[in-house]
Every structure is written in C-alpha cells, then in structure tokens.
Amino acid sequence: MKTLTSPFGIIRTLVCAAALLVAVSAQAQIAYRFSINTASLIGASAGPFYLDFQLSDGSGLGDGNNTAWLSNFNFYGGAPTGAAAGAGAFTGNLSSSVSLRDQSFFNEFYQAFTPGSFLQFDLNLSARVDSGLVPDTFAFAILDSTLSNLPTLSGGSDVFASIDITGSSAVVHTFASNGSVSPAAGGPAITIFAPTITPVPEPSTYGIIAALALALTVVVRRHSRSRAT
Amino acid sequence: MYTGSNLVIARRRGLFAALAFFISGLPTFAGVTVTQNVSPAATSWPGTPLIRSVTNPSSQATVGESFGGATSYTETFTIVGPNNYTLQTIALYVGGGTGTTSSSTLTLNLYDLGAQVAPNPNSYAAGVNLLGSGSGLPISYVTQSNGVLQLDFTGSDQVMLLASHLYAFEIAGVSGTTPMTWFRAGSDTYSGGAAYRSRSWINGNNARDFAMAVYGVINTNPPPPTTATVNANTTFQAIDGFGAGAVFLYEGQDPLTDAVMDALYGTGPDQMALTLLRVRISPYGAGDWTNAILDGQKAHVRGARVLATPWTPPAAMKDNNSTIHGSLMPSQYPNYVDYLNQFTDTMAANNAPVSVVSLQNEPDWNPDYEGCVWTADQFHTFCRDFAGGIKVPMMMPESLAFNQSMSNPTLNDPAAAANVDYVGGHLYGATIQDYPLAHSLGKHTWMTEFLINDQSITSAVSTGQQISDCLTVGNMSAYIWWKTIGDTNGLLNNAGALQRRAYVMGQFSRFVRPGDLRIGVTGNTSPLGISAFANQYRNQVTIVAVNNTVAPVTHTFNLQGIATAMVTPVITSATQSLETQSPVVVSGNSFTYSIPATSVATFVTAPPISVSAGGFVYNRRSGLMIQQVTLTNSTDSTITGPISLALDNLSSNTTLANAAGTTVNPPAGSPFVVASSGDLAPGATLNVTLQFTLPASGGITYAARTVTGMATP
Numbered sequence: 057m058k059t060l061t062s063p064f065g066i067i068r069t070l071v072c073a074a075a076l077l078v079a080v081s082a083q084a085q086i087a088y089r090f091s092i093n094t095a096s097l098i099g100a101s102a103g104p105f106y107l108d109f110q111l112s113d114g115s116g117l118g119d120g121n122n123t124a125w126l127s128n129f130n131f132y133g134g135a136p137t138g139a140a141a142g143a144g145a146f147t148g149n150l151s152s153s154v155s156l157r158d159q160s161f162f163n164e165f166y167q168a169f170t171p172g173s174f175l176q177f178d179l180n181l182s183a184r185v186d187s188g189l190v191p192d193t194f195a196f197a198i199l200d201s202t203l204s205n206l207p208t209l210s211g212g213s214d215v216f217a218s219i220d221i222t223g224s225s226a227v228v229h230t231f232a233s234n235g236s237v238s239p240a241a242g243g244p245a246i247t248i249f250a251p252t253i254t255p256v257p258e259p260s261t262y263g264i265i266a267a268l269a270l271a272l273t274v275v276v277r278r279h280s281r282s283r284a285t
Numbered sequence: 286m287y288t289g290s291n292l293v294i295a296r297r298r299g300l301f302a303a304l305a306f307f308i309s310g311l312p313t314f315a316g317v318t319v320t321q322n323v324s325p326a327a328t329s330w331p332g333t334p335l336i337r338s339v340t341n342p343s344s345q346a347t348v349g350e351s352f353g354g355a356t357s358y359t360e361t362f363t364i365v366g367p368n369n370y371t372l373q374t375i376a377l378y379v380g381g382g383t384g385t386t387s388s389s390t391l392t393l394n395l396y397d398l399g400a401q402v403a404p405n406p407n408s409y410a411a412g413v414n415l416l417g418s419g420s421g422l423p424i425s426y427v428t429q430s431n432g433v434l435q436l437d438f439t440g441s442d443q444v445m446l447l448a449s450h451l452y453a454f455e456i457a458g459v460s461g462t463t464p465m466t467w468f469r470a471g472s473d474t475y476s477g478g479a480a481y482r483s484r485s486w487i488n489g490n491n492a493r494d495f496a497m498a499v500y501g502v503i504n505t506n507p508p509p510p511t512t513a514t515v516n517a518n519t520t521f522q523a524i525d526g527f528g529a530g531a532v533f534l535y536e537g538q539d540p541l542t543d544a545v546m547d548a549l550y551g552t553g554p555d556q557m558a559l560t561l562l563r564v565r566i567s568p569y570g571a572g573d574w575t576n577a578i579l580d581g582q583k584a585h586v587r588g589a590r591v592l593a594t595p596w597t598p599p600a601a602m603k604d605n606n607s608t609i610h611g612s613l614m615p616s617q618y619p620n621y622v623d624y625l626n627q628f629t630d631t632m633a634a635n636n637a638p639v640s641v642v643s644l645q646n647e648p649d650w651n652p653d654y655e656g657c658v659w660t661a662d663q664f665h666t667f668c669r670d671f672a673g674g675i676k677v678p679m680m681m682p683e684s685l686a687f688n689q690s691m692s693n694p695t696l697n698d699p700a701a702a703a704n705v706d707y708v709g710g711h712l713y714g715a716t717i718q719d720y721p722l723a724h725s726l727g728k729h730t731w732m733t734e735f736l737i738n739d740q741s742i743t744s745a746v747s748t749g750q751q752i753s754d755c756l757t758v759g760n761m762s763a764y765i766w767w768k769t770i771g772d773t774n775g776l777l778n779n780a781g782a783l784q785r786r787a788y789v790m791g792q793f794s795r796f797v798r799p800g801d802l803r804i805g806v807t808g809n810t811s812p813l814g815i816s817a818f819a820n821q822y823r824n825q826v827t828i829v830a831v832n833n834t835v836a837p838v839t840h841t842f843n844l845q846g847i848a849t850a851m852v853t854p855v856i857t858s859a860t861q862s863l864e865t866q867s868p869v870v871v872s873g874n875s876f877t878y879s880i881p882a883t884s885v886a887t888f889v890t891a892p893p894i895s896v897s898a899g900g901f902v903y904n905r906r907s908g909l910m911i912q913q914v915t916l917t918n919s920t921d922s923t924i925t926g927p928i929s930l931a932l933d934n935l936s937s938n939t940t941l942a943n944a945a946g947t948t949v950n951p952p953a954g955s956p957f958v959v960a961s962s963g964d965l966a967p968g969a970t971l972n973v974t975l976q977f978t979l980p981a982s983g984g985i986t987y988a989a990r991t992v993t994g995m996a997t998p
Binding site for chain 1: 633896903906909910979
C-alpha cells in the first residue's frame with residue numbers, strides 16, 4: 057500500500073505544492089514596497105507638498121483591466137493633510153488606502169501631506185498586459201505647492217518612479233530628484249534620492265509558503281516515525 | 286640510372302608530360318561549334334539523341350519558319366528523370382535562308398522554365414539565359430540545303446539539364462530578316478514540348494513542334510544552387526499600383542457594391558488593397574455616366590485612383606456616325622477634348638476624381654462592338670495640337686498588344702510627348718518588353734487590360750508571372766486586370782467571392798504600394814519570377830517570387846543594402862489564400878525558402894529597427910504627457926542615420942509637442958522626432974522621449990514608424 061512516507065508520495069506532495077505555488081504566483085498581481093527619504097522636504101519653501109499617483113492606459117484604451125491599490129502609508133513623523141483630489145477613476149485617501157483603475161486614459165490621485173523623515177507605502181498592482189505597443193503605467197511623483205512635479209532625472213516626466221505593466225515582471229524605473237533645477241513653486245532645488253522599491257510577497261503567497269512548510273514538516277515526521285517502528 | 290639515350294627519352298617524356306600538363310591546364314573555352322550539312326534531307330537523327338521532337342525530320346518537319354515578323358523561334362523539351370544530364374549537342378533540321386550577316390544575326394538561347402508540364406506554358410518570359418554566360422551564343426550560318434545543323438556545346442555552355450525541368454531552346458533573330466529556315470511539324474509530334482514564335486505558342490496552338498534533337502550524358506554532380514541577389518541599392522521605376530476594371534459588367538453588377546469594393550480595394554485582412562480602378566467613358570453623355578461616378582466614388586473613398594477609358598467617342602464625332610468602327614474626325618478633335626474634360630469635370634464634381642484619362646481603348650483593334658480606330662499619326666497630331674487642353678493627366682494609346690509603334694511618333698515629337706503623361710497598353714498576343722523611349726522621357730507605362738477565361742490556380746499563377754514580367758521585363762508601373770467581378774474572368778465571381786487570381790494579385794497589391802521603387806534582382810532566378818520593391822519611408826522591402834511550375838522550388842535570396850533580421854512569407858497557392866507563414870530568420874544577409882508548386886510567395890522584411898514603448902506619464906510641471914521609446918537595431922548590419930521616429934495616424938486629440946516637423950514623404954504629414962543624426966550599430970539602442978499634449982478625452986494612439994538615412998523623412 058502506498059503511503060505518504062513512500063518516496064513517490066513525498067515527491068507527489070512536493071510537486072503538487074510547487075504547482076500550487078506556481079499557479080498562485082502566476083495570478084496577475086504584483087506587489088511592491090516603496091521607501092523614500094523625504095527629510096529634505098521638511099520646511100522646504102516649495103511646500104506644501106502632495107503625493108501624486110497615476111495609472112495611465114496604454115493600448116487597451118478604457119478597458120479598466122488594471123488596478124493600483126496603495127496602502128500602509130507611513131509618514132515617519134509626517135501626516136496626510138487636506139482632501140484627496142485627482143482625475144479619472146480613483147478612490148480613497150492617504151489616511152487609509154488609495155485605488156486607481158485605468159477606466160480612463162489618465163487616472164490620477166493626489167493629496168497634500170506633511171513630510172516626515174521618511175515615507176513608506178505598499179503598492180498592489182494587477183498585471184494584465186495590454187495588447188499593442190504601449191503598456192499601462194503606474195507612476196509616483198511629488199508635487200509642490202503649485203501642483204507641479206518636483207523636478208527629477210526621469211527624462212521629462214518628473215516622476216520618482218514608474219512601472220510599466222508588461223506582465224508579472226513589470227518594468228520598474230526609479231529616479232532621483234534633479235538637484236540642479238528649482239521647483240516650480242520656487243526656492244532652492246531639492247535633493248531626494250531615488251526611492252527604493254522592493255517586491256513583497258502577497259498575503260496569499262505567504263499562506264501557500266506556510267502551508268508548504270507545514271506539509272513538509274508532517275512528511276518528515278511521519279517518515280521519521282515509520283523508520284523508528 | 287639514366288644512360289645517355291634514355292636520358293634523351295626521359296627528357297622527351299618530360300617535355301611531353303609538361304606539354305600534356307600545359308594543355309590539360311588550358312581552360313576549355315565555352316561556346317558552340319556549328320557543323321552544317323550533317324545529314325541532307327535527313328530521315329533520321331545522327332547518333333542516339335536523348336530527346337527528339339520528330340523521328341523523321343525531312344518527312345515530318347515540313348513547315349519552315351523564318352524571322353519575317355518574329356524575333357525568336359523556340360522548341361521546349363522536357364528532361365525525363367530520374368537523371369540529370371550534361372548538354373552536349375543540339376541538332377536542328379534547317380535549310381535555306383540568306384545566311385547570317387551583321388544585320389541578320391542568329392543567337393542561341395536556353396532557358397530553364399522549371400517543372401512545367403508540356404505543352405505549357407502558352408508563353409514564357411526570358412529568365413536567366415543558360416548559354417553564353419547569360420548573353421546567348423551568336424552563330425554563323427551559310428545557306429544550306431535542308432538538313433541537319435549540328436550545334437556542339439563546349440566548356441561552361443555544356444550546361445546541366447535537370448530532371449523533370451522544361452527547357453526552352455530559342456533561336457533569336459532580327460524581325461524582318463530571313464537568315465535561316467527552321468522546319469517544324471504541323472502537328473503535335475512530341476509531347477514533352479511545343480513550338481513557339483516570339484515566345485508564344487505558334488498561332489496560339491500547342492500542337493506544333495520544331496525538328497530538334499538533344500544529346501547529353503548523365504551528370505551525377507549536384508545541381509548548381511539557385512540563388513538570387515536582391516539589391517536595394519539598385520532602383521528602377523516607381524510603382525503606381527494594381528487594379529481592375531468596372532467596365533461592361535453584367536446586368537446587376539454595376540455599380541459595384543460596397544462589399545465588392547471592400548473585398549478588392551479595402552486594406553483589411555483578406556482584402557486585396559488594389560489602388561487603381563478602370564472605368565469606361567460612355568459615348569452617350571452625362572446621362573450614362575452614373576455608374577462610373579458611383580464606382581469612382583467608392584474607389585476614391587478607399588484611397589484608390591481612377592483611370593477613365595473611352596471605347597469610342599460619341600458617334601457624331603466619328604466619320605461613320607456610329608459608336609462601332611470608324612474614326613474620330615480631325616475636325617472634331619477640339620470637341621473630343623471638351624468631351625473628355627466634361628467627363629472628368631463631372632467625375633470630380635461628384636467626388637470621384639479621375640487621375641488618368643485615356644484617349645482610346647485598343648485603337649488598333651476594330652471589333653464589332655464599341656470601338657474607334659486611330660493611327661499612330663492621328664495620335665501624334667492629336668497629342669501635339671490638342672491634348673494640351675485635357676485637364677487631367679493623359680494616357681495613350683492603350684493598344685491591343687502594347688504595340689509601341691502606335692505611340693512612337695508621338696513620343697518622338699517633344700511637343701506631342703509633353704502632353705502625354707502615361708503610356709498604356711494591353712497584352713493580347715503581345716510579348717512583354719521594355720519601352721525605353723517612354724521611360725527615357727519619364728513616362729510611366731501601365732498594363733491596363735488583360736484577361737483569360739480561366740479561374741484555375743494554374744491560370745492565376747500565370748497571371749502572377751505576367752505581373753512579375755510586366756514589372757521586371759517591361760519596367761511597367763501598373764497592372765490592371767480586365768474585370769473586378771464576373772464568374773468567367775472577374776477577380777470576384779458573381780457571388781462576390783474572391784477568386785484565386787484576386788489572391789495572386791493581392792500578393793503584389795497588399796505589399797507593393799504606390800510609390801514603392803522596384804529594386805534589383807540579379808543572379809539565378811530561374812525558374813521563379815522574382816521581383817522586389819523597396820519603400821524607404823516604411824523601411825520595408827518586399828520580394829515576390831512566382832513559382833509557375835508544378836514542383837516546389839527551394840531558392841536562396843541574398844540581400845544587399847537591406848537591413849532586416851527576418852522576413853515574413855505570405856503565400857497563395859491552390860490551398861492557401863494570402864496565408865502568413867512563420868517568419869524566416871535572415872542570417873548573413875541571406876535566407877532560403879521552399880516555395881510551393883504553382884504558388885506566389887511574398888516575403889516582407891521586418892523593420893530593421895524594433896520599437897518598444899513605455900507607458901504615458903503626465904508631468905504637471907510641463908503640462909505634457911511623456912512617453913519613453915526605445916529604438917533597437919535588430920539586425921546584424923549598421924543602419925545608416927539620421928534615424929527618425931515618425932508617428933503615423935496620431936490621434937487627433939493630441940499633438941506631439943517636441944516634434945521636429947512633419948513627414949514630407951508618404952505617408953506625409955506625420956509628426957516625427959529625430960532620434961539620432963548618426964548611424965546605429967547592430968544591437969545598439971536609442972532612447973527617445975515623446976512629449977504629447979494632454980488629451981481632453983480619449984487616449985493617445987499612433988503607429989510608430991522609423992525612417993533611416995533621410996534628413997527629411
């Protein structure tokens with residue numbers, strides 16, 4: 057009689073678990089943690105500043121096939137202020153969470169904040185690929201008091217990060233501020249390093265990993281008992 | 286040990302050996318040795334021929350052919366497999382004539398027509414001449430009594446004859462001379478070939494054979510490679526387009542429906558993208574021009590151009606007061622100009638502008654239906670003294686068999702030629718040939734009508750061969766099939782279904798677009814009909830290969846001046862209808878492909894520069910939508926700069942804020958940015974920033990197109 061402790065049983069269990077893991081990973085969802093040093097914004101004359109998020113449509117116009125969900129904002133001594141504003145399909149605010157959907161060509165959210173020493177937030181991004189030349193794109197910028205982007209080295213867009221949704225391995229670009237160009241609101245140029253963007257496993261992936269670890273533990277223990285008897 | 290005497294012998298032996306070595310080292314000169322009077326009044330062929338078209342030359346070959354009105358005589362023959370052979374000798378049954386002189390010449394030509402089934406084809410175009418390094422072999426002949434003329438080939442003219450291939454052995458001469466008479470049978474004495482006059486079946490009949498015997502020995506060497514070189518650095522005429530006629534359609538078919546026009550003139554999938562429509566100028570006045578107007582409108586809105594042709598002037602302008610037979614009276618020339626202008630004005634006023642107006646359909650044909658006879662001198666007079674009053678570009682003479690003598694007097698007179706824009710002709714009974722006089726004057730030549738009442742794939746592919754020959758041999762700029770619709774010979778049948786010939790035309794018209802330049806094809810194209818075209822504004826080269834044989838042909842294409850990483854084949858055959866095949870990688874500027882039997886294959890190069898785009902990001906500081914685009918040289922060749930990126934069909938809700946200008950070459954009016962003023966190395970990339978105004982609504986769409994090597998794209 058075949059048991060779980062047979063070599064075939066172990067292999068079968070591992071293959072099934074791996075397949076499940078791959079299947080979950082293949083879901084069109086990617087997650088990142090953004091971290092950016094905002095200390096140089098504290099007291100800067102170009103403020104108040106705004107966090108600006110965009111989700112623009114690519115070749116699949118108005119298809120609403122992608123969503124950006126931003127959460128877990130941590131201002132490290134700062135705080136969101138004022139009301140949320142934007143264009144296109146957006147909801148939420150910096151005190152809780154923000155979502156953008158590519159229901160229109162251009163979808164934008166922005167809201168003022170008081171900068172702290174650091175800023176951190178999580179981005180969950182669906183990763184459905186548009187057919188055609190142009191991908192959907194998520195972008196992150198900081199606006200000055202005139203609602204103009206702080207200058208960055210992005211080559212024209214003045215964003216600190218953009219993510220082209222080209223699949224589960226989206227193309228991530230990060231940029232530092234342009235330290236030689238003053239903000240549109242005036243005052244000296246502001247130096248901000250490029251944000252750190254790290255992929256984070258989704259909660260569902262954590263569950264799968266835990267389940268896989270548990271299964272392996274059970275298998276190993278049963279295997280040990282059968283040897284002992 | 287050598288003694289004195291054997292030393293001499295040894296020295297002599299050494300001398301002989303050296304001499305033998307010297308002789309063996311001499312090249313064997315190519316050519317032909319002509320031996321006359323081999324067997325007077327021969328009742329059989331000497332030796333053991335490999336092939337003989339008659340068994341008893343003197344009794345079977347009783348009809349003599351000379352060069353009275355012809356330029357060549359030909360007998361085709363088939364090499365029965367499985368062996369290939371080395372050609373050694375060809376024997377002919379000839380006699381009489383005046384003999385060759387400097388003005389009365391004879392030249393031997395040999396063409397590989399591929400895997401044809403004799404007695405087909407009904408006509409052939411010269412491909413690569415296998416004799417005389419491509420130039421043929423001139424021979425001398427003195428008058429002899431009827432008998433065998435033996436032609437022994439030497440050196441490289443002992444060509445390899447491939448199993449199952451049909452060959453055309455041709456004797457070319459000067460029309461109007463009679464240096465020699467070649468005798469033929471008045472019946473079909475040889476099933477493996479047929480007799481031709483000026484490269485067409487004699488009298489349109491395939492049941493004739495010239496008296497000929499072919500001698501050879503088995504050749505076990507591999508056959509020579511079939512390789513052609515497509516060279517984009519050598520350019521020829523510009524292409525004006527491909528089309529069909531909306532004339533004398535059956536009841537209920539005219540005016541053409543939108544469905545018919547979409548199938549033939551649309552550019553979508555399974556549409557043929559024709560760009561020329563031929564309509565008739567009715568002689569009965571404006572009241573009878575409705576269908577031409579409606580058809581012209583439908584063509585115009587689909588981006589096609591209209592050629593308007595009269596079959597006859599109004600009866601009152603003719604010397605017999607009839608629309609049938611007769612001629613245009615010289616006194617009516619001014620009125621005829623007015624009549625043509627009235628037609629084109631009416632068409633233009635009804636949004637069906639005429640791009641080219643013809644003076645007359647088939648002026649050298651006098652049928653019992655609408656027609657009008659013109660002489661070459663009448664054309665000359667009309668063009669010189671009156672045609673300047675015609676308001677739209679003018680075509681003449683549209684002769685039945687593209688008879689150049691109908692237009693030569695006009696073109697040879699600068700005053701008359703100045704009023705001619707296009708030279709048109711038909712191919713009924715014609716040999717496709719170049720028209721250097723017209724082309725030297727910058728006149729585009731068009732084939733404006735031909736038909737065959739045969740809708741088979743064999744006939745359709747023959748049309749493909751004819752198109753290829755018109756473009757390459759004739760240097761023509763347009764090809765127009767007789768009818769758009771009709772069961773017997775339409776591109777669509779009565780039910781509106783695309784026929785094989787429509788797809789064959791689509792192999793050209795969908796990919797070779799107006800303004801494209803024909804480019805050079807050299808080397809061994811046989812047995813394919815190969816033509817190639819370049820559009821420098823689209824960075825695209827199109828190669829069309831017609832396989833008018835019953836066997837697949839594997840062919841290698843070398844590319845010069847063409848930067849591409851791959852080509853995409855598209856094929857029409859008995860079972861395929863413009864079917865796109867898997868891309869073929871171009872390696873070392875070369876690719877090889879097996880082209881199916883009785884098919885047309887079109888190879889389209891991939892853009893040498895691949896374009897990848899990032900998404901749109903809005904910059905509130907500049908108020909512009911920003912997009913990053915990366916251009917990559919995907920070939921293994923350096924691409925010549927400057928390199929520009931043009932945005933065709935940019936959505937009207939935005940503008941390209943950082944455009945360097947708009948394109949002036951087709952497609953004109955597209956905004957562009959200059960990505961680099963220099964060259965782009967293989968694999969190298971260029972990053973381009975595009976800045977768009979923010980659309981009030983809707984998205985930004987465009988088709989990216991790279992243009993290379995042009996300061997002004």
